[in-house]
Amino acid sequence: MNLLDIRNLSIVMLSGNKKIVAVDRVSLVMKEGELRGLVGESGSGKSLLAQAIIGVLDEKWIVDADRFHWRGNDLMRLSIAERKKIISKDIAMIFQEPMSCLDPTTTIGEQLEEAVDDKQLTGFFWQKKKQRKLAAITLLHKVGIKKHTECTRSYPHQLTEALCQRVMIAMALARRPILLIADEPTAAMESTNQGQIFRLLASLNQLKNMSVLLISHDLENMAHWTKRITVMYSGQFVEAGTTEQIFTTPFHPYTKALVESTSHASLTLEPKSKLSALPGSIPILQHLPIGCRLGPRCPRAQQACVNAPKAKNYHGHIVSCHYSLKDTY
Amino acid sequence: MLVFTLRRLNLFIFTFIMLTALSFSLSFLFPGDALTNLTGQINASPEQRALLAEEYQYNSHIIKQYWAYLTHLFDGDFGISIASHLPISSEIMNLLPATIELSVVALFIAMAIGIPIGFLAAINHEKIPDQAILFVSMLGYSIPIFWLGLLAILIFSIQLGWLPSAGRISLVYEIKHITGIQFFDILLSDSEYKWQAFQNATLHIIMPASVVAIAPMTIFIRLARTSMLEVLDSSYITAAKAKGLTFWQIIYRHAIRNSLVNVIRHVGLQFANLVTLAMVTEVIFSWPGIGRWLIESIFQRDYTAIQGGLLALSSFIFIVHILTDFIYAALNPLARDRKHGA
Numbered sequence: 001m002n003l004l005d006i007r008n009l010s011i012v013m014l015s016g017n018k019k020i021v022a023v024d025r026v027s028l029v030m031k032e033g034e035l036r037g038l039v040g041e042s043g044s045g046k047s048l049l050a051q052a053i054i055g056v057l058d059e060k061w062i063v064d065a066d067r068f069h070w071r072g073n074d075l076m077r078l079s080i081a082e083r084k085k086i087i088s089k090d091i092a093m094i095f096q097e098p099m100s101c102l103d104p105t106t107t108i109g110e111q112l113e114e115a116v117d118d119k120q121l122t123g124f125f126w127q128k129k130k131q132r133k134l135a136a137i138t139l140l141h142k143v144g145i146k147k148h149t150e151c152t153r154s155y156p157h158q159l160t161e162a163l164c165q166r167v168m169i170a171m172a173l174a175r176r177p178i179l180l181i182a183d184e185p186t187a188a189m190e191s192t193n194q195g196q197i198f199r200l201l202a203s204l205n206q207l208k209n210m211s212v213l214l215i216s217h218d219l220e221n222m223a224h225w226t227k228r229i230t231v232m233y234s235g236q237f238v239e240a241g242t243t244e245q246i247f248t249t250p251f252h253p254y255t256k257a258l259v260e261s262t263s264h265a266s267l268t269l270e271p272k273s274k275l276s277a278l279p280g281s282i283p284i285l286q287h288l289p290i291g292c293r294l295g296p297r298c299p300r301a302q303q304a305c306v307n308a309p310k311a312k313n314y315h316g317h318i319v320s321c322h323y324s325l326k327d328t329y
Numbered sequence: 330m331l332v333f334t335l336r337r338l339n340l341f342i343f344t345f346i347m348l349t350a351l352s353f354s355l356s357f358l359f360p361g362d363a364l365t366n367l368t369g370q371i372n373a374s375p376e377q378r379a380l381l382a383e384e385y386q387y388n389s390h391i392i393k394q395y396w397a398y399l400t401h402l403f404d405g406d407f408g409i410s411i412a413s414h415l416p417i418s419s420e421i422m423n424l425l426p427a428t429i430e431l432s433v434v435a436l437f438i439a440m441a442i443g444i445p446i447g448f449l450a451a452i453n454h455e456k457i458p459d460q461a462i463l464f465v466s467m468l469g470y471s472i473p474i475f476w477l478g479l480l481a482i483l484i485f486s487i488q489l490g491w492l493p494s495a496g497r498i499s500l501v502y503e504i505k506h507i508t509g510i511q512f513f514d515i516l517l518s519d520s521e522y523k524w525q526a527f528q529n530a531t532l533h534i535i536m537p538a539s540v541v542a543i544a545p546m547t548i549f550i551r552l553a554r555t556s557m558l559e560v561l562d563s564s565y566i567t568a569a570k571a572k573g574l575t576f577w578q579i580i581y582r583h584a585i586r587n588s589l590v591n592v593i594r595h596v597g598l599q600f601a602n603l604v605t606l607a608m609v610t611e612v613i614f615s616w617p618g619i620g621r622w623l624i625e626s627i628f629q630r631d632y633t634a635i636q637g638g639l640l641a642l643s644s645f646i647f648i649v650h651i652l653t654d655f656i657y658a659a660l661n662p663l664a665r666d667r668k669h670g671a
Contacts (some may be wrong), residue, residue: 101568104587158443168568
């Protein structure tokens with residue numbers, strides 16, 4: 001059974017009388033215990049997608065989907081309150097810039113304690129308070145923070161970004177989630193700290209069988225940590241497959257360009273030769289091309305590309321392109 | 330925290346020096362004899378004048394004169410009033426507490442009503458309550474206070490007869506002057522009509538305090554609204570939502586404190602405005618405060634009184650400023666260990 005099954009999810013913003021489709025019919029299927037990567041340039045709508053899944057988008061965004069199943073439950077049929085209940089119980093999220101995601105006027109300890117679910121506690125309220133404190137300390141230990149007294153007493157601005165991200169992960173773990181969405185958890189962090197955070201996420205994935213949806217623009221790190229990758233471009237679904245498939249036999253011209261532009265690929269390049277990249281840049285939301293949004297930049301674009309392509313499935317390797325590179329391999 | 334306290338204290342000392350320098354220079358800038366302006370001794374005999382000149386170092390260097398003036402201030406000697414020949418310090422001690430009482434009650438009313446209403450507007454952003462609150466606050470802000478005061482007297486005192494129109498307390502009650510703050514004095518007194526007196530004093534303060542509170546209240550509404558909107562838009566609120574907290578949990582635990590921090594910061598600034606309004610209101614409601622006395626002194630060309638009143642009022646406002654800074658620091662951990670210039 002699939003853990004999360006999203007079919008054709010669109011996120012629309014109405015500005016004036018114009019409809020801006022920020023995320024255009026994206027599908028995402030996740031299995032239980034999977035560590036899945038979601039890759040795309042900044043502005044490709046991956047954070048929007050994550051926030052739509054967890055339901056924290058502002059009212060100005062309108063979310064619509066053909067199918068939204070969570071562990072076999074059709075969430076579209078439930079009321080908003082019921083949906084929110086299920087999602088906040090089972091799905092947790094960590095954000096980029098963790099320091100700004102923690103309340104600056106409340107101590108870490110208090111914020112951790114309020115994240116602890118009431119159902120895990122027993123007894124009267126004075127006993128619960130003690131249990132909450134203990135639970136918070138255990139959570140800190142789980143994410144590898146040993147000096148728990150100092151940490152619970154401090155305010156977010158007194159900790160480093162990496163420590164704040166650990167605290168955010170601890171908070172996410174408090175509800176014992178089945179799926180953890182990590183939205184660029186290591187943006188603006190040094191590489192040693194990045195490694196620590198990724199290792200922590202990977203170990204949580206393996207030891208606790210917690211599924212992780214890792215969102216990032218950094219393809220190389222993703223290759224190292226994830227088993228399967230979904231690629232997005234400008235709010236559209238591009239390609240999904242195992243990490244190996246994506247890296248060795250990319251079907252979509254965009255994925256190919258993305259893989260070729262990493263320094264990993266450049267190891268095979270001649271010295272001083274040019275690193276290949278697509279011409280142009282990602283379109284802004286106000287001026288989106290019709291059809292396949294890669295069209296104007298795509299080296300293989302033809303007339304058919306003014307219509308958005310349908311996703312085609314080749315044994316689990318899904319691609320959304322009229323002229324895929326499948327036959328070139 | 331110690332550094333924070335020291336820095337505030339430092340600021341206080343320098344502002345005090347500036348203030349005293351200004352009030353000292355006023356005695357030279359006012360028409361007439363500087364020594365007379367400074368001391369208020371208008372009918373002094375030549376011998377007395379010589380004595381005063383000696384005391385105030387009138388014939389030596391200006392810095393020495395200033396120092397002599399400062400020493401007098403610290404001895405509590407502000408000179409005597411030109412108009413009434415009473416010592417300024419005792420006048421201030423009698424009148425300032427009434428103003429403090431009025432303005433503190435008004436500030437309390439303005440904050441207690443304005444801030445929650447502002448939060449309510451932000452929570453219902455761009456819906457009917459928000460629009461209505463903004464409209465009413467705009468209206469409240471643009472009404473002139475003296476007119477509002479007269480209108481309030483007309484309606485609540487004359488037509489309805491609910492509230493007394495003038496004074497701090499009915500003359501029937503004899504309350505000894507201990508602290509000067511009427512409510513404390515009533516509680517400290519051993520009169521058997523204590524509670525009646527307390528009720529009476531409360532009735533007297535309702536109308537002037539509410540009138541003073543209206544304009545600052547509308548400002549607090551808008552401050553609270555903007556700061557709440559800002560906080561609700563921040564990423565830690567999104568993160569708290571993702572944590573699974575309900576909307577009201579988020580408001581109570583995270584949003585209110587963070588937006589209060591921003592509002593408290595402006596309270597000190599608003600207080601100066603509020604005291605100015607209180608001065609006008611004191612005249613209308615015959616409130617025996619320092620504002621009314623100061624305005625009367627200006628009409629009577631009572632230069633010593635103007636200097637003393639200016640000094641007392643500004644120090645009072647400044648002390649409130651520093652107090653709100655401390656409250657701000659207590660609420661906001663970021664402000665406590667802020668470095669220079671940050």
